[in-house]
Amino acid sequence: MIALVRYMFTVMLLSQRYLAPLLLFVGLLAVLTSSDSGPLAATYGSASGGMLVCSVWLTMALIGLEDQTHRSVVVVTAGSHLRVLLGSVGTAALWCLPLTAAGLVLPLLFGSHTFTLADAILGTEAQLTCAFTGIAIGVLCSRLLFRRQGYALLLALILLLAVLLAKGVSPVNVLLGDLQNASDSADLLGSTAVLLAISAGVLAAAVAATQAISVRRS
Amino acid sequence: MLRCESVSKRYGRGRWVLQDVDLEVSGGDVLAVVGGNGSGKSTLLRILVGLSQPTSGQVLGRPQHIGYVPDRFTAHERVSALSYLTHMGRIRGLSGAAARTRAGRLLDRLALVGGRNAALRTLSKGNAQKVALAQALLVEPALLVLDEPWSGLDASAHGVLAEFIGEVSAAGGAVVFTDHREAITETHATGVFAIGDGRVSPRGGPHSGGRVTEVELALTVPVTGVRPLEVNWYALPGVTDAARRDDAIVLRVAREHSDTVLLTALQHHWSVESLTRPGVDHASRVGARRAAL
Numbered sequence: 001m002i003a004l005v006r007y008m009f010t011v012m013l014l015s016q017r018y019l020a021p022l023l024l025f026v027g028l029l030a031v032l033t034s035s036d037s038g039p040l041a042a043t044y045g046s047a048s049g050g051m052l053v054c055s056v057w058l059t060m061a062l063i064g065l066e067d068q069t070h071r072s073v074v075v076v077t078a079g080s081h082l083r084v085l086l087g088s089v090g091t092a093a094l095w096c097l098p099l100t101a102a103g104l105v106l107p108l109l110f111g112s113h114t115f116t117l118a119d120a121i122l123g124t125e126a127q128l129t130c131a132f133t134g135i136a137i138g139v140l141c142s143r144l145l146f147r148r149q150g151y152a153l154l155l156a157l158i159l160l161l162a163v164l165l166a167k168g169v170s171p172v173n174v175l176l177g178d179l180q181n182a183s184d185s186a187d188l189l190g191s192t193a194v195l196l197a198i199s200a201g202v203l204a205a206a207v208a209a210t211q212a213i214s215v216r217r218s
Numbered sequence: 219m220l221r222c223e224s225v226s227k228r229y230g231r232g233r234w235v236l237q238d239v240d241l242e243v244s245g246g247d248v249l250a251v252v253g254g255n256g257s258g259k260s261t262l263l264r265i266l267v268g269l270s271q272p273t274s275g276q277v278l279g280r281p282q283h284i285g286y287v288p289d290r291f292t293a294h295e296r297v298s299a300l301s302y303l304t305h306m307g308r309i310r311g312l313s314g315a316a317a318r319t320r321a322g323r324l325l326d327r328l329a330l331v332g333g334r335n336a337a338l339r340t341l342s343k344g345n346a347q348k349v350a351l352a353q354a355l356l357v358e359p360a361l362l363v364l365d366e367p368w369s370g371l372d373a374s375a376h377g378v379l380a381e382f383i384g385e386v387s388a389a390g391g392a393v394v395f396t397d398h399r400e401a402i403t404e405t406h407a408t409g410v411f412a413i414g415d416g417r418v419s420p421r422g423g424p425h426s427g428g429r430v431t432e433v434e435l436a437l438t439v440p441v442t443g444v445r446p447l448e449v450n451w452y453a454l455p456g457v458t459d460a461a462r463r464d465d466a467i468v469l470r471v472a473r474e475h476s477d478t479v480l481l482t483a484l485q486h487h488w489s490v491e492s493l494t495r496p497g498v499d500h501a502s503r504v505g506a507r508r509a510a511l
Contacts, residue, residue, distance in 0.1 A: 010297060069292060
């Protein structure tokens with residue numbers, strides 16, 4: 001699995017398709033968090049929103065890199081469809097880690113904040129919650145299920161709006177609401193960890209659905 | 219080793235691409251699957267390697283190490299050929315150094331033009347096909363599946379490909395390949411399956427009782443030195459090829475017409491040097507013995 005992730009990471013790196021989502025993320029951070037001096041929880045809420053969009057983009061780009069023949073070779077080499085899909089998800093998650101680090105550090109440079117350990121943990125949890133949800137959307141809208149990228153993009157936008165707006169149902173919606181109203185980061189650590197676990201569950205469900213549909217179609 | 223039991227396949231609600239296919243592949247076999255374009259050859263291969271699920275029926279005993287060479291290997295990637303193969307070797311469980319060495323040796327044998335450090339997407343069709351072939355052989359495969367491997371390869375690579383097939387089969391692995399040219403399947407395969415209307419049926423080869431579909435007939439000037447009469451070989455029934463090799467003429471004749479052609483040759487004072495079944499040693503010896511009788 002490590003070899004598979006290493007291969008996919010290298011291919012993505014060389015293709016430079018990561019560049020656009022990365023720049024978008026940094027741009028969003030700059031716009032949303034510059035000259036901000038409020039509580040860091042709300043600032044990290046903005047960063048998480050950016051992470052949601054960028055992780056969808058990264059995942060769709062990553063899976064769309066390889067054409068079907070090429071993926072067939074990787075599937076036979078790795079031994080199963082599922083292993084390759086898990087490799088793609090792992091690689092997408094790996095790409096989200098440097099974004100998470102940027103999301104933690106850049107707001108401190110753009111604005112003036114007092115930074116505590118609780119802020120760092122909360123920021124990481126919040127961004128990873130959004131990253132997992134974003135990867136789940138990206139996998140569902142990837143080339144594995146949609147030959148025509150136009151439809152996939154439309155569905156991705158609809159799903160993004162849904163997870164942002166579905167009150168009380170979507171972990172992202174709950175998370176962003178909590179972060180906006182928080183005054184102390186330490187109070188939210190527990191509930192955000194629960195949301196992180198829920199979004200990991202959402203990701204697992206999305207992977208299972210994608211696997212089932214793509215194998216049926218193959 | 220690998221067994222297909224009444225495998226059927228259709229995509230969605232479309233027509234049946236394969237119907238009730240029963241196929242058994244054992245170690246050491248070299249099987250050819252022939253059929254026209256769109257007859258379901260590639261689908262059958264995808265089911266054999268586990269890329270596609272059969273709509274009904276099952277495939278049993280699929281080995282762990284499978285080499286798969288698709289018919290078109292279009293890579294849009296910037297990684298170099300050698301680095302790509304190293305990654306594939308690592309995914310197969312080799313160490314980085316071992317994968318690199320093995321990949322280098324395979325590319326040397328295939329004489330990759332354009333350099334092993336050239337990006338995959340800059341390679342021509344034939345050279346990309348060589349990389350596709352190399353990735354399937356990084357680990358000695360127990361099952362090697364090739365989809366029209368001869369198309370796009372140059373003449374020297376044809377020889378190397380035949381060597382690879384021979385090596386895998388000698389090491390106890392099974393080889394299954396497709397091609398639409400009968401000459402190639404006759405030369406390289408120990409068994410041939412024809413596919414049409416979704417049905418797969420054995421044709422020729424030892425698997426159907428050793429029926430030979432084509433024989434190779436070498437004719438020379440007799441020892442007495444009498445010049446034989448010129449014959450327009452292509453005008454004879456069943457002759458698919460007539461070539462001059464040294465001072466002999468080598469004919470390829472469909473089995474059912476070989477007696478007629480032989481008789482014509484003898485009547486025109488040609489001497490029979492050998493009568494063989496092309497490609498398969500065992501069968502050619504049988505063929506020669508039959509000719510001696």
